Amino acid sequence: MASPVTDIPAASPAEAAAHFARKLSLETDCWDVHESLRSGSPDFVLLDVRGPAAFAKGHLPGALNLPHGKITERRMMEWPEGTLFVVYCAGPHCNGADRAVLRLARIGRPVKLMIGGITGWIDEGFALASGS
Template identity: 45%
Template sequence: MTTTRQQAAAAFFRARLDFQTDVSDVHAALAKAGHLPALILIDSRSAAAWDQGHIPGAIHLPTADIPSRAAALLHSGVPVVAYCWGPGCNGATRAALALSEAGFDAKEMLGGIEYWIREGFPVRTENGEETAVPDPLTAEAACGC
């Protein structure tokens, strides 16, 4: 028999999975994209951060611009995933909130571009696509989840 606390915990963790995703799942979803993408990836960082490097296929849409530009850039029938720098930043949370308030099915990508890079996934820079050596502490094989 489950207690009220256990039921609340299950609801909390279910909600986290409904509204958050991680870099490995985003990478897999982008790799499987067909005619309509499985998701639209939003980089909510500044122009300077975007220029330094971003995830290939992402759309640059800083959080402050979401209310005025999201409807013109995004397809309302495709889930949107927002990312920012990394786990020490709540920019992706704020962007996912703004996207949700604008009527989009939004999620936050945990780990941000920091963990995307640490897992060895490609980043587009002014020199083309670059890939770092995966960090054995963060790459999928180390986790096994």
């Protein structure tokens, strides 16, 4: 008798590799963002897509505040084509980052979602910056 784990067979190793490579092309996590910021020369623009009041209370060091509703093609022209944007919001309970990722992708900008959002950042024990 199969267990709930093996009731549905695992994907082939090739299918698993393709799936997780695709997933990692769309997402990053708090640890990887932290390490990139710590290096002093991140190769992406970090966007906090929450409102200005939430941003002022605490945000990731180096993040720019750009609420998802204000992401427009014209606004994003401030950065060269090909600039990678890493986007986060409040956490897994918030879809603001998903909305921002969708907007950026629709205007042709490379983008990754930082899974966990600010909640994940705090859970990892990383410090926040404050102010605008």
